Amino acid sequence: MSLKIANISLSDFRSWHRLELGFDSDLILIVGRNATGKTNILEAIQMMTSLVSFKHPTLSQLIGRDASSASVRATAVGDSRSLDMRLDLKPGQRAYFLNGKKKSPSDMRGLVPSVCFAPDHLEFSKGSSQVKRAALDDLGSQISQSYQNVKRDYDKLIQNKNRLLKEESFSSSLLDSIDEMLVNCGAQLMFYRINLFSNLMRYAQVNYERISDGREVLAATYRYSWDRSGDSAVAREYPVSIGDADISRNELREMMAARLSSTRQSEIQRKRSLIGPHADEIRLFLDGSDVSDFASQGQQRSVVLAWKIAEVDQMEATFGNQPLLLLDDVMSELDGPRRRALLEFVDRGLQIFITATQRDYFDPELLGKATVIELPIGGETAQ
Ligand SMILES: Nc1ncnc2c1ncn2[C@@H]1O[C@H](COP(=O)(O)OP(=O)(O)OP(=O)(O)O)[C@@H](O)[C@H]1O
Numbered sequence: 001m002s003l004k005i006a007n008i009s010l011s012d013f014r015s016w017h018r019l020e021l022g023f024d025s026d027l028i029l030i031v032g033r034n035a036t037g038k039t040n041i042l043e044a045i046q047m048m049t050s051l052v053s054f055k056h057p058t059l060s061q062l063i064g065r066d067a068s069s070a071s072v073r074a075t076a077v078g079d080s081r082s083l084d085m086r087l088d089l090k091p092g093q094r095a096y097f098l099n100g101k102k103k104s105p106s107d108m109r110g111l112v113p114s115v116c117f118a119p120d121h122l123e124f125s126k127g128s129s130q131v132k133r134a135a136l137d138d139l140g141s142q143i144s145q146s147y148q149n150v151k152r153d154y155d156k157l158i159q160n161k162n163r164l165l166k167e168e169s170f171s172s173s174l175l176d177s178i179d180e181m182l183v184n185c186g187a188q189l190m191f192y193r194i195n196l197f198s199n200l201m202r203y204a205q206v207n208y209e210r211i212s213d214g215r216e217v218l219a220a221t222y223r224y225s226w227d228r229s230g231d232s233a234v235a236r237e238y239p240v241s242i243g244d245a246d247i248s249r250n251e252l253r254e255m256m257a258a259r260l261s262s263t264r265q266s267e268i269q270r271k272r273s274l275i276g277p278h279a280d281e282i283r284l285f286l287d288g289s290d291v292s293d294f295a296s297q298g299q300q301r302s303v304v305l306a307w308k309i310a311e312v313d314q315m316e317a318t319f320g321n322q323p324l325l326l327l328d329d330v331m332s333e334l335d336g337p338r339r340r341a342l343l344e345f346v347d348r349g350l351q352i353f354i355t356a357t358q359r360d361y362f363d364p365e366l367l368g369k370a371t372v373i374e375l376p377i378g379g380e381t382a383q
């Protein structure tokens with residue numbers, strides 16, 4: 001069994017000066033007009049559980065406009081225990097507490113994992129490689145502290161390198177030393193990402209088959225920056241080429257070092273960094289056709305759904321706990337069968353939080369099982 005959130009209280013978190021909510025079922029519907037603070041509640045739960053927000057705000061943006069600090073408290077219950085979780089926020093500073101004791105984010109990671117699905121994520125299947133890389137790296141960072149650290153270090157190095165390449169003149173030994181660090185960090189990032197992608201695709205493929213009644217096969221390619229196809233490559237089977245899923249870190253290091261050195265002149269001429277995982281290509285295919293170019297709207301939605309459900313599968317496999325599912329305003333974007341595919345999670349025992357502007361998206365049977373929170377609630381309105 002996994003931990004579920006029994007109650008949450010917010011102080012000066014975004015638009016909420018004070019809010020206390022209790023949840024006595026596994027399905028929580030938060031219903032209210034636009035700008036009543038629904039997404040803010042989901043974001044607070046995500047910050048508390050996944051330690052990130054799908055909106056990628058600065059910490060100051062999370063603090064109420066007229067306040068200097070914010071806090072989120074939640075009680076998680078299950079496995080015959082009850083945990084008091086707290087997150088305190090100040091500009092540029094956050095602190096997590098578990099049963100009153102200060103904890104680092106890595107201590108909190110995975111305790112109560114969560115998967116968030118918001119309308120922006122619907123862009124994923126037709127989005128560029130950049131969107132897909134970001135989705136993978138976001139998930140990897142939620143799952144592993146090392147993934148998060150490597151990604152952060154790699155991004156800093158790329159920024160430094162691009163800054164250097166834009167200068168009128170610079171010493172090649174400085175570029176050598178950045179490239180050396182980049183190779184270590186980049187190979188590590190590729191290694192983590194390829195492994196995660198390969199696992200995730202295995203789940204996504206099964207999920208897609210279920211959602212689409214086995215009509216099409218979902219496949220994917222992952223190509224290194226030095227190997228990008230540029231054309232509409234055809235991929236018929238899975239695994240097609242998720243990089244090389246069993247490649248070693250050393251091999252990746254050697255490949256990247258060799259490519260960096262053979263591409264150095266082009267990088268100098270074009271004044272930007274061309275080689276490394278920030279430029280790797282990720283593509284998805286249905287029966288061999290690129291999803292972003294050929295799939296119908298409905299097929300694209302099903303791919304996103306298969307991917308999101310795969311995130312849930314991956315979290316369960318990694319942490320041995322079922323994640324919370326946070327569905328922000330996606331019900332209106334999905335048709336009946338796809339909505340039902342998501343709501344099947346109720347039967348799988350997950351706790352699900354759903355925001356919507358109307359109750360109509362839910363049938364009466366489901367409403368009967370749910371804790372329904374209507375905003376604004378007596379006296380407790382968003383500012
Ligand atoms: N730091 C902050 N301080 C005060 N108010 C904020 C802060 N950040 C966001 N808000 C406000 O919170 C309000 C509610 O936002 P939220 O996104 O939660 O609404 P919502 O109910 O999800 O609306 P929609 O149905 O349109 O998605 C917005 O009007 C926004 O301006």
Ligand SMILES: [Mg+2]
Binds near residue numbers: 038039355
């Ligand atoms: Mg919203």
